[in-house]
Amino acid sequence: MSPTAVPTDKSNGATKAQPKLQYLHGFGNHFESEAVPGTLPALGNNPQRAAHGLYTECLSGTAFTAPRHRNQRSWLYRLRPSANHKPYAPYATPNPRLVSSFHAFSPDIDATPQQLRWNPLEVAGADGHDFVDSLTTLGGAGDPQLKNGLAIHFYNFARDMVNKAFYSSDGDMLIVPVHGDLLLTTEFGKLHVPPLHIAVVQRGLKFSVSYVNRDAPSARGYILETFKGHFELPELGPIGSNGLANAKDFESPVAWYEDKADQGTYTVVNKFVGKLYQYEQDHSPYDVVAWSGNYVPYRYDLEKFNVIGTVTYDHPDPSIYTVLTCPSDTPGTAVADFVIFAPRWLVAEKTFRPPWYHRNVMSEFMGLICGSYDAKAEGFLPAGASLHNMCTAHGPDAETFNKASAADLAPHKVGEGSMAFMFESAYQILTTKWAIQDSGKVQKDYWKAWQGCDRVSDLPQQ
């Protein structure tokens, strides 16, 4: 497959320069990429001597025996094997805002079924933090050790990771930038991830995060970390073989490596069952000259999502807006779905067009990348959030209800210039103490959104 250069990038309406990077297109492909032609073995994966005296290393993302359609692994051809490093030690600056133990009675947790909404989140000291040191957990469920559940984190940093890399042994990270373009340097190459793009960096894969273009004081965004399995494209059922997020629009990096004579010391930080460890090495971890396989990071441009909706009546279930799903063992039930509310035409007749009032067995964490969300006119801002936990009643506020009940049902475009998203999970989301108390961003009056929903029925009172 030939790499494609993408010269410009549209983010939050503006066209700005983008690092000249190449990408491989497709989802779940068995890719191959060489920074030096002729490096990949012609036969098999592990020749007796790899080309140019490189070391062959396998990185697996599933058990060797996982079913073929789920099996993921890659082969890396590198200057030194990853094992060439000093011993692990506790990470020198432990981050107290990172939580991975989701038990209702844990001291880090302040769980509630209350409808929650947050003003735009920020992490104190963002100017001095890099990506790793800014990671702050908002909530989650389950357990990374038993490989089930998820964590929802927020990042807010201004410092680049210099001679520092990170990997999570706990899960795959789906990164959703809100402010600031990210440049991810990974073992597989580089990914530019501006707002309105997402990136997925899988378990075990080393990466560094830089803040490029710097059009906001600090970079901010959300992370969905899934402890189980990997993200998949949702089934399309009767929609057919095209639509929603098209496989060809996912972009993976091309091989890139660095090999300076004096590289100084590199620190690699590892999240392992929620705790941070580090090790040092005297060379860059980005020394992969060529790679092949299907366990590869990727990015996706949310503006390419093919939105499908009703053309007759009724408000469709929001599962129709699923970009990626991380399935649980229960058919049709996700550890986490990543769902977006992209600009789209509403044409439904005889229909209350905003979301209906509902009590959902799936928990719904929402964030906003830009613009405003049609179901809530006010109070939900970019970098803010809301959480409607399992079975907690919610829906349009009184104002939205009144407007939509009386609206002229002409075709109408919603969400122009906006992008809201939802992390939807089959589990109760336990919020952290930071999210509820220390952030200082919880909107204490959010419950009042529904207080104006008075009885208006013409039925006689009994």
Ligand SMILES: O=C(O)Cc1cc(O)ccc1O
């Ligand atoms: O609560 C929300 O705003 C998310 C949502 C949107 C929708 O269109 C239907 C159900 C739902 O939970």
Ligand SMILES: [Fe+2]
């Ligand atoms: Fe909802």
